[in-house]
Amino acid sequence: MDLKELYQEIILDHGKNPRNLGRAENFNKDAKGHNPLCGDKVHVYLKLNENKKVEDISFEGQGCAISMASASIMTGLIKGKEEKEVKEIVADFLEMIKEKENLNTKLLGEDEKTKLMCLSGVKQYPMRVKCATLSWHTLTSAIDKSQNEINNEVK
Amino acid sequence: MNLKNIKKEFPIFRNKVHNNDLVYLDSANSSQKPLVVVDRIYDFYTKEFSNVGRSVHYLAVAATNLYENTRSSVQKYINAKDKNEIVFTKGATEAINLVANSFGQKYLKEGDEVLLTELEHHSNYVPWHYLRKSKGIKIEFAEINVNGEVTLESIEKKITKKTKIIAITHLSNVTGAILPVKEIIKLAHSKGIPVLIDGCQSAPHLKLDMQDLDCDFYAISCHKMYGPTGLGILYAKKKWLEELPPYQGGGGMINEVKKESISYGDLPNKFEAGTMATAQVIAFDESIKFLNKIGIENIVKHENELMDYGQELLRRNNSVTLIGNPKNKGAVLSFTMKDIHPHDIATILDEDGVAIRAGHHCCQILHDKLGLAATARASLGVYNTKDDLDQLNSSINKCKKIFE
Known part of the structure; x- marks a missing residue:
């Protein structure tokens, strides 16, 4: 149990100054996510082009440092990826945050993986895992548009 | 102490x-639990356990007496007029659900209004929402002021001819506001409206006096009163418990059961269907003793x-x-x-x-x-x-x- 591992500089930085905050211009996919336990809210906007590539991605929301940093880092990594690649990265991240030691995907560079691994500190705080995963589930929901609002409580 | x-x-x-x-x-x-409460649960299970109110053997009689002792202790602690005005529930949530359900079933119809406040815990809103869905009642919220209080005037403003029950917290679990419940009850009664008080936060921290308050219903959460989880109390004036239909059906709450008809048991059994949280009720007597000692x-x-x-x-x-x-x-x-x-x-x-x-x-x-x-x-x-x-x-x- 180490607070410094949870609240690393990079998390605090992204939490305070989230990247890709706002509504992406000309978005054509979006979804809202909500964590009823803590009141965190996130709205993910995507612009997928005709080749199913993420041309733009952004989010709006309010929440704790972990959930804001997670959404901020996520949007940075996803921009420019194809839909299939997005799904692989999301699945890899969700597995890592729940049980696996490391990220396995070859779709991210080492420095990108390092950045993402900064979120792995939440593993020691089971109640806070949902904070880190909310935007990722919401991204999946935006792509699939299977469900309008992700309710992280039941995940 | x-x-x-x-x-x-x-x-x-x-x-x-x-x-x-x-x-x-x-x-x-x-709240955390004093050792006397924890020990009482252990002792009851290891030395005295039996179901209550059914069998006539030694253990059953002793356990029933202990169970009813707690009812008397609660009656004294909250100064209720009658021991049978104390109904054990699985929590304050169930106590409010019981009232919303039974009162709603018998007295509420489409267009009737239930008056709550903006301070309410979900447990004193969601049960009434069910009636909005099933019966088409309306729910009104008395507003808070800048200090996070709900005043008598704020309640008065929302009372209409259609207001059939007022259900409000005694002490807000967020702003800490203590509502002027005695005045609100007096006002409501002058207009013929019964009042339910959600006493979850007040019961562990304030002196309770049901007869002085003159409320119709009062819901209490035992685990917030240094008592066991899985236990709550509904205080209700006897006339309401006599008039309201039972909330749940089952063993222990009936009088006579025939293929064609069923008659319900006396108070408070009518509202205590099935095997109750026996050990918790018996241990809660220790919580009351603990509170009284301090x-x-x-x-x-x-x-x-x-x-x-x-x-x-x-x-x-x-x-x-x-x-x-x-x-x-x-x-x-x-x-x-x-x-x-x-x-x-x-x-x-x-x-x-x-x-x-x-x-x-x-x-x-x-x-x-x-x-x-x-x-x-x-x-x-x-x-x-x-x-x-x-x-x-x-x-x-x-x-x-x-x-x-």
Whole structure:
């Protein structure tokens, strides 16, 4: 149990100054996510082009440092990826945050993986895992548009 | 019993949390248990266990007597007129659901209004919402003022000819506001409207007197009163319990059962279907004895002193904003910190062994009104000390440092 591992500089930085905050211009996919336990809210906007590539991605929301940093880092990594690649990265991240030691995907560079691994500190705080995963589930929901609002409580 | 050494009565404080002494500031959520209560559960199961109210053997008779003893103790503790006005439930939530369900079934029809307040816990809103769905009733909310209080005038403003019941909290679990329930009940009764009081937060911290209050229904949560979980109490005036239909059907609540018809048992059995939380009821007698040994007057005095001390500490801390400023306030300190989410505050405080709650505290209506997604809340119990509040304040400062 180490607070410094949870609240690393990079998390605090992204939490305070989230990247890709706002509504992406000309978005054509979006979804809202909500964590009823803590009141965190996130709205993910995507612009997928005709080749199913993420041309733009952004989010709006309010929440704790972990959930804001997670959404901020996520949007940075996803921009420019194809839909299939997005799904692989999301699945890899969700597995890592729940049980696996490391990220396995070859779709991210080492420095990108390092950045993402900064979120792995939440593993020691089971109640806070949902904070880190909310935007990722919401991204999946935006792509699939299977469900309008992700309710992280039941995940 | 001396409040100075009261922590010793609670075995939980012998344990360390992250190598620190536990500073438990989450009693509004649930209180810790004194050893006498824990021991009573153990003793009952190891030496005296039997179901109650059914068999005639030695153990059954003894257990039934113990179970009914607690009912009498509760009656005295809250000064109810009749022992049979005390109904055991699985929690205050079930107590409110019972009233909403049974009262709604018999007395409410489309267009009727139920008056709540913006301070209500979800457990005193959602059960009424079901009636909105099933019967088409309307739910009105008396508004809070800038101090996070609900005044008599605010209630009066929302009473109409269609108001059929008023259901309000006695003490807000977020702003700490103590409502002028006696005046509200008097006003409501002058218009022929019954009143349910959600007493979850008040019961552990205020002197209760059902006859003086003259309320129709009062819901109590035992686990917030240094008692076991899985147990609540519904106080209801006898005439209501006689008039209302049963909430759940099952064994123990019936008189005669035929293929064509069923008649229900006497009070309070009519509302206690199935095997009840027997051990919890019997152990709750120890909680009442514990409260009586300290004396509710001493508890009120102790918690008010701590509250003033805590409020002053947090007011002087310029990174903290207190939520609500009611004149008449119970043992709750809700707050926010600039640019730090309550969940981050709670995680960082936890590292120091300081247990608070963060979130909407099951009061989303109130948080929407306040324009906040979440708040952090430190709530007090008999075992808290000024040292606990000093630790809270210094952990808050540590939190500020991390986010600087």
